[in-house]
Amino acid sequence: MLLEFDGVTKRFRNGVLANDDVSLTVDAGEVFGLLGPNGAGKTTLVSQLLGLLVPDAGRILIDGADVVADPGLARRRCSFQPQAAAPVAGLSARQAIEIVGRIRGGTKAAVRRRAAELVEILDLAEVADRPVPMSGGMARLTGFCMAAVVPGRVVVLDEPTNDVDPLRRRALWGCIRALADDGAAVLLVTHNVLEAERCVDRLAILGGSRVLADGTPAALKANLAAALRLECSVEPELPVPTPPAALGPATLVGRRLVVRVELSDVADAVAWAKAQQDGGAIAEFAVVPASLEDVYASWVAPQRLAS
Amino acid sequence: MTAATWRSYVLLLRWQFLRQRAFLPMLVLIQVALGVGVIYGFSFLVPHVTPNIALFFATGAPTLSLILVGLTVVPQETAQSRTDGRLSYLAALPVPRLTPMLAEVTFWLLVQLPGTVATLTIAALHFDIHLHISPFVIPAVGLVALTSAAVGYALAVSLPPTVASQIASFMSIVLLLFSPINYPLSRLPEVLQDIHRALPVTYMADVIRGSLSGEYGANRSLAFGVVSAYCVAGLALAVRAAARRR
Numbered sequence: 001m002l003l004e005f006d007g008v009t010k011r012f013r014n015g016v017l018a019n020d021d022v023s024l025t026v027d028a029g030e031v032f033g034l035l036g037p038n039g040a041g042k043t044t045l046v047s048q049l050l051g052l053l054v055p056d057a058g059r060i061l062i063d064g065a066d067v068v069a070d071p072g073l074a075r076r077r078c079s080f081q082p083q084a085a086a087p088v089a090g091l092s093a094r095q096a097i098e099i100v101g102r103i104r105g106g107t108k109a110a111v112r113r114r115a116a117e118l119v120e121i122l123d124l125a126e127v128a129d130r131p132v133p134m135s136g137g138m139a140r141l142t143g144f145c146m147a148a149v150v151p152g153r154v155v156v157l158d159e160p161t162n163d164v165d166p167l168r169r170r171a172l173w174g175c176i177r178a179l180a181d182d183g184a185a186v187l188l189v190t191h192n193v194l195e196a197e198r199c200v201d202r203l204a205i206l207g208g209s210r211v212l213a214d215g216t217p218a219a220l221k222a223n224l225a226a227a228l229r230l231e232c233s234v235e236p237e238l239p240v241p242t243p244p245a246a247l248g249p250a251t252l253v254g255r256r257l258v259v260r261v262e263l264s265d266v267a268d269a270v271a272w273a274k275a276q277q278d279g280g281a282i283a284e285f286a287v288v289p290a291s292l293e294d295v296y297a298s299w300v301a302p303q304r305l306a307s
Numbered sequence: 308m309t310a311a312t313w314r315s316y317v318l319l320l321r322w323q324f325l326r327q328r329a330f331l332p333m334l335v336l337i338q339v340a341l342g343v344g345v346i347y348g349f350s351f352l353v354p355h356v357t358p359n360i361a362l363f364f365a366t367g368a369p370t371l372s373l374i375l376v377g378l379t380v381v382p383q384e385t386a387q388s389r390t391d392g393r394l395s396y397l398a399a400l401p402v403p404r405l406t407p408m409l410a411e412v413t414f415w416l417l418v419q420l421p422g423t424v425a426t427l428t429i430a431a432l433h434f435d436i437h438l439h440i441s442p443f444v445i446p447a448v449g450l451v452a453l454t455s456a457a458v459g460y461a462l463a464v465s466l467p468p469t470v471a472s473q474i475a476s477f478m479s480i481v482l483l484l485f486s487p488i489n490y491p492l493s494r495l496p497e498v499l500q501d502i503h504r505a506l507p508v509t510y511m512a513d514v515i516r517g518s519l520s521g522e523y524g525a526n527r528s529l530a531f532g533v534v535s536a537y538c539v540a541g542l543a544l545a546v547r548a549a550a551r552r553r
Contacts, residue, residue, distance in 0.1 A: 013553075050399045054552040071552065076400040087393035090326040099322050103315050103400055131325070 001061075002028045002185040003049075003154050008058035017057065018044040020209040026154070026185040026202075031176060034189045036206030037239035037300055042189045043083055045206070046156050049187070050074055062154060071210055073143040079104060083189070086143030093127045093142040094119060101149035111149060111255065118145040124172050134234040136163035141172065142303060151184050158189040173199050197292035205299045212299040220295045229294060230259040230269045232276070232285040241281045245271060251297075261287065271304070315402040319410035320499030327414070338422025342368055346430045349489070356434060360490070365438070366516040367489035369423040373448060374482060374511060376415045377455020379440075379475045384411060385463035386471050404549040405542070412456040416448070427519070436520075443518035443527070450534045451511045457541030461548040488512040492524065507537035 008020040009202040012014065026032040034042045047053040049060055049266050051071025060067050060074075086154065088096040094115055101111035104131035119128045127138045134142065144160050161169050176199065180186045190196050196203060204214035213220055221227075230247070234240050234257050241257075243250050245304040247269050248260040261269045265288055276282040325332065345368045350356060356364070385408075388394040397407045431438055463471045482488065485499060486508045492500055503509045513530040517523035523530055 023394070047395075051552060052395055052398055072401070075399060078399070080396075082392055082396055082399075084392040086390060087388070087389075087396050090328055091322070095325055099318050099325075100400070103318050103402060105401070111329045132330070 001025045002063060003187065004059075004061040005045065005049075006059040006061065008045065008055045008060060010041075010053065010055050011049060013059070017209050019048070021058070022209075022211055023058075024204050024211065025185055026213065027097055028153075028183050028185055029180050030201045031180045031186040031188055031199060033200035033203035034187060034206060035191070035193060035196060035203055035296060036212075038191075040206040041209045042206055043158060046080075046158060046187065046189060049154070049156065050078055050080055077152050078154045078156055080141075080156045081143045081147040081158060081160055085136065086146050088139055088142050088146075090131050092129050092131045093124050093134070093138070093145065094129055095131070096142055097145045097149050100146040103274040104150035104152075106150040114149050115145065118148060118175070121175060122168055137165060137168070140164060141168060142177060142242065144172060144175070148179060151179050151182070153184060155179050155184045155186045156189075157186065159191065159196060160188070161190070161192055169195075172256040193293045193296045194291065203292075205296060207300050213295070217292050217295075221290055221292065223299060224290050224295055227263055227290055228266060228287055229290055230260045230261050230273060230285060230287050232257040232259075232273055234282040238281050241276045241279075246267070247272070257282075260290070296304055312403050315349050315400075315410050316406050316410055316413075319397075319402065319407055320413055323410050325416040328550065331418070334418045335421050338372070338419050339425045340422075342372065342422040342426030343429050345371075346426060346433055350433070350494075358434070360388065361430070361434030361436050362516070362520055362522070363489055363491065365409075365427060365434060365436060366519050367512060368426050368430070369493075370451065370488050370512045370515040371482065372419060372422070373416075373451045373515070374455045374508070375479055376419060376552075377412065377452055377457070378459045378482070380415055380457040381408070381411060382463035382471050382475045385460055386468035389398045389463070389468055404546055408456065408545060408549070409462045411460075412452055416452050438519050439521040441476060441521065443514070446531070447514040447518040447534075450531070450538050451515060454507060454511070454534060454538040454541045457538070457545040461544040463542070464545075464548040465551075486512075507534055510534045 003026045005022050008019050008022045011017045022041070022045060024032070034045070036042050044053060048055050049067065051067065051074045055068060058220055062074065062077045063070065067077070086096070097115040097118065098111050101115060102108065106114070111249055116139070119125065122141050124138065124141060124145070127134050127142070139150060144157065147155055147157060160176065161172060164172060173195070176186060176188065188196070194214065200217065202216050205212045233254050236255060240252055243259045247265055248262065250257060250259045259269065270287060273282060273285040277285060309346060346364060349364045352453065353360060385394065398423045427438065430436065462474060466474070485495070487503055488508065492503060492509055495503065509524070510530045510533040514534055517527055517530065
């Protein structure tokens, strides 16, 4: 196993327990998603891998070597995109990418070639050669390139897609996949559950400092109580219709009403929704398969209620 | 220093220059104006400048600014880099722990260089003094800058940014008024003299003054010995602070 967290526990001096007995493994060639609400301990876990924080208990191994004991090894083996924008002020994207690539041990020619490739793929031409103040998305993409120019055995990406527009985002996911295909273990911290579903090989859901669930997206969805969901757009002017209790729990996010539905109840659910649509309370509706977001909600929501 | 360490130092220094490129002319100009202003200002403060006082003024101004770069600019920049995430970004790169600090100090030393030369030139002309600059000026400048920067860096990494910058401003006032940099040690009260015999400031001023004028306060070996010892201690402190994981 390339990367292994084994019983990692971290309590801050203010008493907050950020990671509680976290055990995870990520293999070479894998994109591993670390999902969880704000404050679940995702960034803390990553910081311990990078040697910025030290765990109170547990081990972190890269290729079997303990990086808690040897943080220098962790820095050589991991390349990192931080959650905050990478510090690129005053530099052009190309300069920032090339400097970090050279610091990470790349040769001048190789780094230049790879930087040009990344600039091309992620369409960074407009900031590539001018030290302009970058937009949030551009700075974040530059930060990604700085982690990808000379990738480590482990590539740690903390919220890489935030602020990135849809087209570049698609290209970015392609680059992330390519890093894994080239043999890296990619550890991806994200809030974006829907995107993660399409891009990660395996994932863990962190909540309340513990690992709530981990596995492939398909395996996690298989364990979900309701396999489908009914999504309705409710009309803003009218009161929100209440679905029959027999269908399952409903949640309202903005104008989107989501009801988790068992396969056997689909006909009832559609009949109810159609009646609401005819009555004008619902603009449109659809029955869709449960997504990773449902898995996420099924783990995180009860955990949040409990705390 | 291995080739890889040297390479990362050069790259971080380059990063530093690129980062500050837009402000570089202003930074250099301010250093020049400050140095020249201090020399003129001193002559208002002390109307009858004897050659000995003039020597203290001329060599004290660059000494003070060397120390202040370490004790105020480095902590301020470090505090800033803690806030904007640069410090932890650099800490996650495969470079030796003190390399970012060394690049920072080097950058500010280079920014200061034109100001220092201007100050010395103006002082020599204004007070009509003759400097005898020896090769010892290079280790002297290096030691003074590195010692102050190491201490300033350790402070800024270990303490909350606000506290570090308050301490840094306090120290600069103490250095300006109560340290034998711009005047001889003998002018201070006995108690302060004793304190300063144990602190590095007197010796820092002495290695700079001595290497610029040939006139050391006590003797050259003692002055360089004390500053070197403080430099090693300061670097040890900085390494500890930089390597500390919370």
